[in-house]
Amino acid sequence: MPTSISSLGYGLGLRSEYYQQILEQSPAVDWFEVISENYLVQGGKALYYLDAIAERYPVVMHGVSLSIGGPHALDTDYLAQIKQLAERIQPAWISDHLCWSRGSAHQLHDLLPLPYTEESLYHVAGRVRQVQDVLQRPLVLENVSSYVRSKADEFTEWEFLNALAHLSGCQLLLDVNNVYVSARNHGFDAWTFIRNLPPESIRQLHLAGHMDYGDYVVDTHDHPVCDPVWALYQQTLEHLGPVSTLLERDDHFPPFEELLTELNKARELAASALARRSLCA
Amino acid sequence: MRLIDWQLAFEEHLLSEPCAANGSFAATLQGGPTLDVDTGLAIYHNAYLSRLKEVLCHDFSAIRYWLGDDEFAALSEAYIRRYPSAHYSLRWLGERFSMFILEHLVAEHSAPLAELARLEWAFTLAFDAPQGTPLTVNDMAQLAPGDWPALQVSLAPSVQHLLCRFNTVAIWRASRDASGFPGSQALDPMQICLVWRHQNVCHYRSLEPDEACALAGMATTGWNFSELCAELAVTYSEGASLQAATWLKQWIQDGLLEFRAP
Numbered sequence: 001m002p003t004s005i006s007s008l009g010y011g012l013g014l015r016s017e018y019y020q021q022i023l024e025q026s027p028a029v030d031w032f033e034v035i036s037e038n039y040l041v042q043g044g045k046a047l048y049y050l051d052a053i054a055e056r057y058p059v060v061m062h063g064v065s066l067s068i069g070g071p072h073a074l075d076t077d078y079l080a081q082i083k084q085l086a087e088r089i090q091p092a093w094i095s096d097h098l099c100w101s102r103g104s105a106h107q108l109h110d111l112l113p114l115p116y117t118e119e120s121l122y123h124v125a126g127r128v129r130q131v132q133d134v135l136q137r138p139l140v141l142e143n144v145s146s147y148v149r150s151k152a153d154e155f156t157e158w159e160f161l162n163a164l165a166h167l168s169g170c171q172l173l174l175d176v177n178n179v180y181v182s183a184r185n186h187g188f189d190a191w192t193f194i195r196n197l198p199p200e201s202i203r204q205l206h207l208a209g210h211m212d213y214g215d216y217v218v219d220t221h222d223h224p225v226c227d228p229v230w231a232l233y234q235q236t237l238e239h240l241g242p243v244s245t246l247l248e249r250d251d252h253f254p255p256f257e258e259l260l261t262e263l264n265k266a267r268e269l270a271a272s273a274l275a276r277r278s279l280c281a
Numbered sequence: 282m283r284l285i286d287w288q289l290a291f292e293e294h295l296l297s298e299p300c301a302a303n304g305s306f307a308a309t310l311q312g313g314p315t316l317d318v319d320t321g322l323a324i325y326h327n328a329y330l331s332r333l334k335e336v337l338c339h340d341f342s343a344i345r346y347w348l349g350d351d352e353f354a355a356l357s358e359a360y361i362r363r364y365p366s367a368h369y370s371l372r373w374l375g376e377r378f379s380m381f382i383l384e385h386l387v388a389e390h391s392a393p394l395a396e397l398a399r400l401e402w403a404f405t406l407a408f409d410a411p412q413g414t415p416l417t418v419n420d421m422a423q424l425a426p427g428d429w430p431a432l433q434v435s436l437a438p439s440v441q442h443l444l445c446r447f448n449t450v451a452i453w454r455a456s457r458d459a460s461g462f463p464g465s466q467a468l469d470p471m472q473i474c475l476v477w478r479h480q481n482v483c484h485y486r487s488l489e490p491d492e493a494c495a496l497a498g499m500a501t502t503g504w505n506f507s508e509l510c511a512e513l514a515v516t517y518s519e520g521a522s523l524q525a526a527t528w529l530k531q532w533i534q535d536g537l538l539e540f541r542a543p
Contacts, residue, residue: 037370043439044409045481065369071285078369103292106365109332110325112291119284147321148310150287185321187314216316218324 115150479536
């Protein structure tokens with residue numbers, strides 16, 4: 001069950017590989033996060049399952065194509081479709097990424113990093129407000145994993161997220177794995193990142209696996225969550241209290257039971273972290 | 282460097298061939314303690330290509346079966362360079378693949394391959410087309426006898442029509458069954474193949490010329506049932522009504538038709 005009024009509890013990313021099992025077995029998952037773009041279609045199996053699952057579970061919409069930091073005009077047709085899907089499935093919130101994914105004329109289909117400069121900050125903040133005006137709700141933005149940084153950075157990533165939340169009113173999806181990945185790649189302290197975010201703005205947490213190449217780490221979502229990320233997750237919950245937690249898997253899909261076991265691990269680790277928080281309060 | 286210029290340089294890097302970062306762009310970046318800028322840029326460059334190639338692999342698995350992994354990879358990469366993705370959804374990436382095959386390969390190879398690509402794309406289109414309101418046998422049972430002659434129908438939204446000049450369906454089926462490649466052959470006469478979705482499952486069927494003509498007459502030209510019977514009388518004489526009813530029932534059971542709006 002959800003751990004508090006503000007938290008949906010422990011959820012999974014909805015993937016087509018598991019549609020049938022979810023409907024047949026009604027697994028003990030508190031909520032599902034759906035990739036918005038997979039359902040911006042006019043009919044077919046995906047929408048059929050989405051409707052059926054959204055009737056049984058709380059859902060959240062998570063997009064990958066908003067390109068909130070992109071150099072192009074916001075895609076109003078895309079936004080209208082997002083709004084239409086939201087009217088259809090009534091998500092608890094709508095999220096996307098603090099990144100850009102479309103260039104001058106082409107879709108790049110990646111979550112590309114932004115320079116953390118004042119120019120970027122005001123560019124993104126203005127566009128967040130436009131999106132929120134259309135969707136009539138706060139936009140939730142996720143920190144991405146990155147493999148290069150701009151030398152022109154004027155802020156750390158967490159300073160940028162803080163300023164963006166204050167300027168635009170957006171909320172944050174804190175991807176604990178992405179913090180770990182970027183911290184390893186860029187040599188900053190992951191906990192410094194997390195403890196300097198505005199707690200009141202954090203709406204959701206992501207957990208996922210990655211590939212560790214020794215000298216660097218790539219965010220692949222194709223492995224179980226690793227121990228250092230679990231530790232960071234517990235530290236995060238001790239600091240924040242209960243926050244909706246979502247386990248992502250996008251490749252090398254294991255049997256559904258394995259994902260449920262991993263989700264239960266999140267529950268157990270969260271319970272002990274939250275108990276320690278209560279003792280310290 | 283202004284934000285927009287930096288982003289355009291980043292985009293240029295992703296679209297470049299091969300991965301070779303523009304020196305002045307790379308100079309705007311910093312790596313980490315053990316991740317240098319070139320490696321970081323290569324991660325983005327490789328991810329861009331591999332993500333798009335994976336989508337084409339999924340959407341055109343029969344083309345891959347025909348060409349083999351290496352030739353398919355080369356064709357996919359050439360396509361991605363020629364037609365970078367323009368839609369926010371990767372679902373539309375392969376929209377111009379069959380056209381590109383015609384542009385890119387010599388004619389004798391390209392025509393059957395492009396036809397196979399059109400067939401595979403038809404499945405993609407049928408997969409998530411609008412549901413519509415397909416006619417059911419029950420709908421027909423409730424039709425008053427006096428309404429039958431004027432009955433008009435149209436195709437359900439998911440129905441895709443292909444004119445096959447080659448044994449494309451046999452090749453596609455062999456790829457699905459992972460059986461031996463049957464060889465490409467021209468068909469004489471050509472065949473109409475339908476691809477559609479019914480009850481959330483995609484189906485396909487080749488039509489004999491008479492049935493194809495009857496279906497096109499009703500669903501495209503706009504014949505009513507009475508006109509269909511009259512057209513069939515030329516070939517089937519007194520058996521025309523029975524043949525018309527047999528086909529109509531089959532089309533309805535398949536989920537191919539909707540009532541045509543008056």
